[in-house]
Amino acid sequence: MKRISEGIYREGNKIYTKSIAPKTKVYDERIKKIKKDEFREWDPRRSKLSAAIMKGLRRIPIKSDSIILYLGAANGTTASHVADIAYKGRVYAVEISPRAMMDLMFVCEKRKNMIPILGNANHPEEYESLLEPVDLVYQDVAQKNQAEILLENCKKFLKREGYAMIAVKARSIDVAEKPSKVFARVEEKLKKNFNIIDKRRLEPYEKDHMFYLLKMK
Numbered sequence: 001m002k003r004i005s006e007g008i009y010r011e012g013n014k015i016y017t018k019s020i021a022p023k024t025k026v027y028d029e030r031i032k033k034i035k036k037d038e039f040r041e042w043d044p045r046r047s048k049l050s051a052a053i054m055k056g057l058r059r060i061p062i063k064s065d066s067i068i069l070y071l072g073a074a075n076g077t078t079a080s081h082v083a084d085i086a087y088k089g090r091v092y093a094v095e096i097s098p099r100a101m102m103d104l105m106f107v108c109e110k111r112k113n114m115i116p117i118l119g120n121a122n123h124p125e126e127y128e129s130l131l132e133p134v135d136l137v138y139q140d141v142a143q144k145n146q147a148e149i150l151l152e153n154c155k156k157f158l159k160r161e162g163y164a165m166i167a168v169k170a171r172s173i174d175v176a177e178k179p180s181k182v183f184a185r186v187e188e189k190l191k192k193n194f195n196i197i198d199k200r201r202l203e204p205y206e207k208d209h210m211f212y213l214l215k216m217k
């Protein structure tokens with residue numbers, strides 16, 4: 001298996017993270033055993049970060065000791081892979097849906113570096129007291145005001161040298177507009193406060209999604 005970034009491995013056309021919770025699965029992912037280690041296949045059809053990597057994203061600002069704020073953790077699919085990579089760090093996983101939170105709690109129970117937070121990313125003051133300054137704000141909430149949510153959370157929690165990642169779903173912002181026009185509008189907004197370091201369309205894994213790697217100005 002070839003290491004393509006810290007904590008991320010590739011074999012053939014599949015990518016993997018080394019599991020920090022052996023003998024458990026989060027979303028029925030395939031497990032590959034190499035000696036005593038278990039590697040979890042990271043499915044690009046289930047995770048937008050995996051899709052972005054498959055589409056060529058190589059600058060991935062997640063290290064073994066990174067502190068990450070993950071907004072829109074859902075049932076923990078992507079967040080669990082992020083926690084595999086940042087195994088000596090922490091992943092604060094914010095999710096608004098109580099139903100998804102129930103699944104997420106099981107995922108976090110097996111991973112000491114994942115902290116579940118039932119909260120609304122529109123109101124970062126709700127979870128401010130639980131957080132510390134972070135190296136990365138990751139956001140995948142599929143909401144109309146995604147750019148604003150990202151900015152508010154970055155202003156409050158992101159370290160000066162930190163990064164942001166955002167998966168933008170065109171149809172959540174405007175169902176009628178052409179996705180390329182929606183992305184152009186989102187970029188205009190993002191560029192007021194961020195430098196766009198990389199961006200990847202996620203087809204064929206996700207339709208009408210763009211994934212951005214950003215740094216605050």
Ligand SMILES: C[S@@+](CC[C@H](N)C(=O)[O-])C[C@H]1O[C@@H](n2cnc3c(N)ncnc32)[C@H](O)[C@@H]1O
Binds near residue numbers: 071077
């Ligand atoms: C596309 S799903 C996220 C998938 C997840 N990032 C993954 O890859 O495993 C979007 C999630 O964002 C959550 N969400 C939507 N609005 C939110 C908000 N304002 N604050 C926190 N979570 C929110 C939804 O409940 C949903 O679970």
